[in-house]
Amino acid sequence: MEIENGNINYKIGSEIGKGVFGRVFKVGMRLKIGDNFTNNREVAMKVIKKASLNDVTCANLRQEVHVLKTVQSPNIISLIDVFEDEDFVYIITEFCNGGDLSRVLDLNNRLTKKKLIQRILVQVIKGLKALHEQGVIHRDVKAPNILLHFPNSKQKDIRF
Ligand SMILES: Nc1ncnc2c1ncn2[C@@H]1O[C@H](COP(=O)(O)OP(=O)(O)O)[C@@H](O)[C@H]1O
Numbered sequence: 001m002e003i004e005n006g007n008i009n010y011k012i013g014s015e016i017g018k019g020v021f022g023r024v025f026k027v028g029m030r031l032k033i034g035d036n037f038t039n040n041r042e043v044a045m046k047v048i049k050k051a052s053l054n055d056v057t058c059a060n061l062r063q064e065v066h067v068l069k070t071v072q073s074p075n076i077i078s079l080i081d082v083f084e085d086e087d088f089v090y091i092i093t094e095f096c097n098g099g100d101l102s103r104v105l106d107l108n109n110r111l112t113k114k115k116l117i118q119r120i121l122v123q124v125i126k127g128l129k130a131l132h133e134q135g136v137i138h139r140d141v142k143a144p145n146i147l148l149h150f151p152n153s154k155q156k157d158i159r160f
């Protein structure tokens with residue numbers, strides 16, 4: 001399935017997560033320039049059904065998007081695009097190839113890889129610091145909201 005937003009084409013791939021109000025997909029993103037497309041970039045797309053939102057959750061979603069637009073930090077997920085149609089809101093962010101931290105904890109709940117967990121926590125704290133500098137408190141810090149990315153994608157399957 002493909003979705004267009006202006007000159008951007010999104011090709012929907014596999015489902016990579018479930019959020020409270022929607023599903024998250026791995027998506028191939030390409031810019032259309034004239035009759036040509038740029039190379040494919042892997043991104044994540046959260047699709048939220050508008051009908052599932054009430055006034056409060058809708059305001060929270062707007063706030064989350066606003067924060068993502070405002071805060072630029074290597075430790076906070078970057079917002080790439082956000083758009084909507086009649087039924088859905090689409091939030092496009094950079095793709096994290098390591099999934100979220102809950103998966104790592106499930107793989108090894110005794111945390112024998114202390115070094116890895118320490119490295120992750122240092123980055124989480126830097127991310128929270130970047131938020132605090134903009135006057136934002138997160139209020140939902142938990143393993144499923146900590147996304148992991150391994151720049152050398154050969155490492156993406158974490159094994160213990
Ligand atoms: N950019 C991403 N890269 C990889 N996985 C993601 C990404 N965004 C979300 N996910 C997966 O989808 C799950 C739900 O996304 P999340 O943004 O936390 O939704 P919600 O805000 O509704 O809780 C995450 O726990 C994670 O497993």
Ligand SMILES: [Mg+2]
Pocket residue numbers: 019020144145
């Ligand atoms: Mg979450």
